[in-house]
Amino acid sequence: MPTVQFITSLKISALAALLTAVLLWLSPGSSDVGAVEPGVNCSSYTDGVCVIDMGDIWLCNPSYQEAVCPTSILVGDIVRWDYPSSAVLMHTTTECGADCDAPTLTPLWDSGQMDPGDTFEYTFTTPGDYLYFCTIHPTSQLGLIRVLEEAPPGLVGDVNCNDEVNAIDATLILQLVAGLLDELPCHENGDTNLDGAINAIDATLVLQYVAGLIDTLPP
Ligand SMILES: [Ca+2]
Ligand SMILES: [Ca+2]
Incomplete structure (x- = not known):
């Protein structure tokens, strides 16, 4: 077999293996992308302002006491934490860094002590996931x-x-991830979960969409 043909066949084999691994890695429902739609767990979401309710003692939704309550917004949006005057205890909203068990000493935002009736706002200018706590x-x-x-x-x-949107799109995304392509023809459509990155998860979501396992992109 000529060298070029051999290398090409190796690349295709690697791509197929990667595709299989991705399919095994992310079965439907195993990822947390269900919270992707902007406005999830905002008590109101209008004009780029997401209001997050705080309570005694939960953040964003009473059902998430002692669990991480996820809220989704779009880049440039403002989050306003709203602590009702009917509450009792004092709280904060404070960014954790990578791990709330070992929080950063330089949080992106820190409301300081909030008494019942207080609010605190922060504008998010960079896509990504931000953990926070009281x-x-x-x-x-x-x-x-x-x-x-x-x-x-x-x-x-x-x-x-x-x-x-079909399996060819998933394959092209995987080729990009594998370094076989530098850019996609419609590169801007490749971030299927709108998390700011194009990676194997996006290809998997395309395949799940094609297979009818999810109804929309973003899911
Ligand atoms: Ca296509
Ligand atoms: Ca993505």
Whole structure:
């Protein structure tokens, strides 16, 4: 077999192995992308302002006491934590860094002590996941702000610009991830979960969409 043909066949084999691994890695429902839609767990979400309710003692939704309550917004949005005057205890909203069990000493935001009736605002300018907690109740009040890129004007998932989302798009994304492509023809459509990155998860979501396991992209 000629050298070029051999290398090409190796690349295709590697791609197939990667595709299989991704499919095994992310079965439907095993990821936490269910919280992707902007506005999830905002008590109101209008004009780029997400209001997050705080309580005694939970963040964002009473059902998440002692669990991480996820909220999704778009980049550039403002989050306003709203602590009702009917509450009793004092709380904070404070960014954790990578781990709320070992919080950073330089949080991106820290409300300081909030008394009932207080509010605190922060503007999110960079996509990503931001863990936060109440420094007074660090094990029972936990939250996550997921800051998403704006959805592109094109068809999310259609990376070859043919107005369809199918397995070819997933393959192209995997080729990009594997370094076989430098860019996708419609690169802006490749971030299918709007988390600011194009990676194997995006290809998996395309395949799940094609297989009818999820109804929309972003999911
Ligand atoms: Ca396509
Ligand atoms: Ca992505």
